[in-house]
Amino acid sequence: MAEKPAVGCKRPSAKVEKNPEKAQQPETPVTKGEHHMIQIGQKAPDFTAPAYFNNEFTEVKLSDHLGKWVVLCFYPGDFTFV
Amino acid sequence: MLSMSVDSMFVHKMWVDKELSKMVTAKTVPFPMLSDGGGTIGKMYGVYDQDEGVDIRGRFLIDPDGIVQAYEMVAPPVGRNIPETLRQLQAFQLVREGKGTKAAPSGWRPGKTVLEPGPDLVGNVWKVWTVDQAFD
Structure with a gap:
């Protein structure tokens, strides 16, 4: 896990980690109203995101978990089921 | 996770x-x-x-090399089946440890028949794997 985000009034946001091998790719391959779906066998796009864990505010970078299996689970909102 | x-x-x-x-x-x-x-x-x-x-409810299994091996997408009103995520994870770990020699067929769970794909298995899956194994 990376350094802690500064906790202030500004809401911390996630950021896309650029893939150095594919620098020519547009940063976000999504156009308005169009969904880009991930392909099986493709590298999972890297990112760093603010997180809450063990009663701390922290940051999580996906590529810090290389060497382990990762379950990445999206859900529509807190206070709903998974 | x-x-x-x-x-x-x-x-x-x-x-x-x-x-x-x-x-x-x-x-x-x-x-x-x-x-x-x-x-x-x-x-x-x-x-x-x-x-x-x-x-929305998207779930991705990412292997130790950072490669997406599986995903599931479900519309918000329906929840997911967590044992299925664990089953897939166990199956992918088995396959990875086998370095291409093993496959986890339909309904596989730890302890059930593992297939070893190759010329001898073609047309002979029925001898080593029965349909009831697809179900719990």
């Missing part, structure tokens, strides 16, 4: 404090809860619903 929604980490904390801590024996959530403000990451993974402004 990483979970992610468009909620801020402050809302994640409120959810843990007010509700999740009462539901899990550990009293806290044993994995990081990530914040995807604006759906930036959800868009990259194809799970962001622009009309609703949320990430």
Whole structure:
């Protein structure tokens, strides 16, 4: 896990980690109203995101978990089921 | 295990404090809860619903090399089956350890028949694997 985000009034946001091998790719391959779906066998796009864990505010970078299996689970909102 | 929604980490904390801590024996959530403000990451993974402004129920299995091996997408009103995620994870770990020599057929769970694909198996799956193994 990376350094802690500064906790202030500004809401911390996630950021896309650029893939150095594919620098020519547009940063976000999504156009308005169009969904880009991930392909099986493709590298999972890297990112760093603010997180809450063990009663701390922290940051999580996906590529810090290389060497382990990762379950990445999206859900529509807190206070709903998974 | 990483979970992610468009909620801020402050809302994640409120959810843990007010509700999740009462539901899990550990009293806290044993994995990081990530914040995807604006759906930036959800868009990259194809799970962001622009009309609703949320990430739908997408689940990705990423192997130790960072490669996506499986995903599942479910519309918000229906919840997922967690044992199925664990089953797939166990099956992918078996396949990876076998370095291409093993396959986990339909309904595979630890202890059930593992297939070893090769010329001898072609047309002979019925000898080593029965349909009832597809079901629990």
